[in-house]
Amino acid sequence: MSRFAGFGMALPDHELTPAASLAALSQIWPHLRSAGLEAVTRYTVQPVDQVFAPRSLGERMRVYEEEAPRLARLAVEQALAAAGLQPEQIDVVISVSCTGYMVPALDVRLANQLGFRSDVIRIPLTELGCSGGGAAIAAAHRHLRLEPRDRVLVVCVELCSLTFQPGDSSVDNMTAAMVFGDGAAATVLTGEQGGLEVVATGSRLIAGTDRLLGFDLRDDGFHPVLDRRLPRLIEHELAGALAGFGEGHFDFLAVHAGGPRIFDAVETGLGLIPGSLVPSRTAFTRYGNLSSASLLFVLAELPKAPPGLGLGLAFGPGVAVEMATLRRSPE
Numbered sequence: 091m092s093r094f095a096g097f098g099m100a101l102p103d104h105e106l107t108p109a110a111s112l113a114a115l116s117q118i119w120p121h122l123r124s125a126g127l128e129a130v131t132r133y134t135v136q137p138v139d140q141v142f143a144p145r146s147l148g149e150r151m152r153v154y155e156e157e158a159p160r161l162a163r164l165a166v167e168q169a170l171a172a173a174g175l176q177p178e179q180i181d182v183v184i185s186v187s188c189t190g191y192m193v194p195a196l197d198v199r200l201a202n203q204l205g206f207r208s209d210v211i212r213i214p215l216t217e218l219g220c221s222g223g224g225a226a227i228a229a230a231h232r233h234l235r236l237e238p239r240d241r242v243l244v245v246c247v248e249l250c251s252l253t254f255q256p257g258d259s260s261v262d263n264m265t266a267a268m269v270f271g272d273g274a275a276a277t278v279l280t281g282e283q284g285g286l287e288v289v290a291t292g293s294r295l296i297a298g299t300d301r302l303l304g305f306d307l308r309d310d311g312f313h314p315v316l317d318r319r320l321p322r323l324i325e326h327e328l329a330g331a332l333a334g335f336g337e338g339h340f341d342f343l344a345v346h347a348g349g350p351r352i353f354d355a356v357e358t359g360l361g362l363i364p365g366s367l368v369p370s371r372t373a374f375t376r377y378g379n380l381s382s383a384s385l386l387f388v389l390a391e392l393p394k395a396p397p398g399l400g401l402g403l404a405f406g407p408g409v410a411v412e413m414a415t416l417r418r419s420p421e
Contacts, residue, residue, distance in 0.1 A: 092234040097390035098168025101133040132271030132378035134251040154190030161274035162247040169276035177204040181240035186222040221406025222382030228291035238281030246383040247274035253312040266314035271378035275386035289415040294331040304407035321355040328359040341398030346384040347374035
């Protein structure tokens with residue numbers, strides 16, 4: 091058993107409104123407005139003119155190295171304050187990101203800035219895409235089953251705006267440019283009980299789907315791969331992936347903010363009633379898809395959910411399904 095002791099979230103200063111996004115993207119796809127497609131509000135570490143400007147992979151990584159630790163630190167400080175803990179009380183740090191790389195990893199920068207103990211266990215996770223937040227929660231839960239007195243910090247930071255390619259006219263790139271944003275989220279998990287708890291976690295890899303979701307890394311940076319068959323795949327495969335996991339009935343759900351087509355696929359695939367994914371849809375409308383951080387943004391709203399059993403879901407490259415059985419205990 092493990093519980094979420096506190097959450098923290100951080101967004102960059104630049105708000106990318108739907109109007110600004112459509113105006114910029116219409117320069118690349120002139121028929122975007124007439125196609126009836128709508129962007130959502132996102133937040134980015136740079137102004138819109140820089141987000142949609144050509145740049146090298148090295149330039150993108152320099153921005154990442156400057157901005158990712160700053161956002162991560164803000165989210166971690168909030169999570170620690172919400173949990174009533176000091177940095178030196180953290181035993182394990184699991185850091186997650188797929189939109190940039192730092193060596194030494196992000197957790198080293200945070201350790202030096204915040205003052206984690208020198209013997210803190212550090213577990214950096216990458217290459218997991220939007221499922222990274224779910225995988226980190228599962229890793230924290232497994233650790234706490236063995237070491238229930240420990241305190242585990244999970245921090246996810248993604249600068250998805252650095253992956254946009256102005257010279258790539260593909261539908262995948264257009265879709266990513268309309269829905270992904272920047273942000274960081276953190277949570278502290280403990281082996282105690284009460285509030286929002288993790289009961290069990292699981293992961294499923296859907297065979298033969300490794301080309302449907304991810305990044306194509308080229309000389310100029312990341313090029314998104316977002317196959318249009320993905321929602322249909324989730325709709326058809328999700329129930330089978332969940333077979334034997336959980337109780338079969340859930341009072342609330344938390345799905346990473348992948349977008350309306352993903353939400354619709356989950357609802358159809360699991361036979362959910364309309365309105366089952368309100369927290370997830372709300373997070374998407376407010377912040378867009380924050381990749382690995384998205385699930386934590388949704389989970390942060392769940393302490394307001396009614397008592398009962400819940401299901402957490404995140405989808406990532408593979409195609410992988412990360413899942414967690416949750417429980418909201420009465421106050």
